[in-house]
Amino acid sequence: MSTPIFLHLDGNSFYCSCERLFRPELRGKPVVVLSNNDGCIVALTKEAKAVGLKRGMPLFKVKDIVEANKVAVLSSNYELYNSISGRMQRTVAGMIPRMESYSIDEVFGDLTGVEDEDPARLTALAQSIRQRVYKWVGIPTCAGIAPTKTLAKLCDHFAKTYPVFNGVVNWLELTPERQRKAMAITPIKEIWGIGSRNRERLEAMGVKTVLDFARMDASLIRRRFTVVLERTHREILGVSCIPLEDHPQPRQQIVRTRSFDVTCSDMDAILAAVSVHMAEAVNVLRKQGCAAKTVGVMFHTDPFKANGRYHAVVEYRPLPHACADVITLTRAAHDLVRAFFKEGYGYKKAGVMLADLVPAEHSLVPTTLFDTDEIEVLKRRERIQASIEALNEKFGGKVVTLASAKCSAEWAMRREYLSPCPTTKWDDLLKAN
Secondary structure, three states: OOOOOEEEEEEOOHHHHHHHHOOHHHOOOOEEEEOHHHOEEEEEOHHHHHOOOOOOOEHHHOHHHHHHOOOEEEOOOHHHHHHHHHHHHHHHHOOOOEEEEEEOOEEEEEOOOHHHHOHHHHHHHHHHHHHHHHHHOOOOEEEEEEOOHHHHHHHHHHHHHOHHHOOEEEHHHOOHHHHHHHHHOOEHHHOOOOOHHHHHHHHHOOOOEHHHHHOOOHHHHHHHOOHHHHHHHHHHOOOOOOOOOOOOOOOOOEEEEEEEEEEEOOHHHHHHHHHHHHHHHHHHHHHOOEEEEEEEEEEEEOOOOOOOOOOEEEEEEEEEEEEOOHHHHHHHHHHHHHHHOOOOOOEEEEEEEEEEEEEHHHOOOOOOOOOHHHHHHHHHHHHHHHHHHHHHHHHOOOOOOOHHHHOOOOOOOOOOOOOOOOOOOHHHOOOOO
């Protein structure tokens, strides 16, 4: 049986690279992308790092740096990023036997048995993948190849950090001496699977680098930490413990929440926010082929506001029948909002939850002799849902939404620097002079 070989590939400064695709004047310039409500920096280019900016910095604290260095500031445009992510991942999937979509900007691939497992040919394949992604999609990437997923991700980090590798680091091509040197100069925070709490405990024990971690006694890790960390330790030693998930497990719960730009005391604003979040949650629900038996809502005032009255709601309601149509689920969520909303409070955040998920084929099935009429209503709404999806798929964006999503814009996020969506909205298509 062949030794497993994994590829890890991700986009370089992915959000910023997506923005540069349709704004070539930003290439080579410092660019940052902000979090929801234009709060903190969540993505930045190497040029932005060079002027002293870091991920997590609040924009208002670095205004002077931004203005002095003419940094391009952009609001998060997740519709654009998801569209480009799909193109990138489909391109990679066309060049390898099996692929796991790990996040919006990164994938794992199974290279076991590919190119006769010759290290040089595997590196050449990774370079070919990078070149095709850049040519077809326009996103620069780096890649790592190794006998475990954890090492492959670490190699990708090496590829990003050291330009001498030309974007690809293959663990199988490194001599034992170079492997040890790479581990010795890399802090343990770069190991996939080690959270901040475990990192602090390890550093307190004198374990500061990847090499320190690799040299730890496995029995000590088992006694002092968890099985998960022991698995990570084995992966760093080259023993594959985390298989490729080319068919990820369906989510057990779907949650969509968002903070508001300003506090909202109008119930219509909360209902509009809930409608928008529910449409997003239903989209995820249907993509994984499920229906929900329980609907939940949450909304609360600002917990950090001094001398402010605090009110928080987290409530669930079971449904008579599992369903996956936005009309039924939004109506149930609205009933919860109306039941627990309090006048006179300024709410700062709202969201929805879908729980008790079941396969879609288990929905719309009568459970008693008296369910016939209700099931027929749900079936009609399911047909409406299918029509909504077909129209949105054909014309892009959200051309068909519930009216309740439009009844108030008070809750909307602040996105002063939002770019267009040329890949998903007809009105945003690029125009040639």
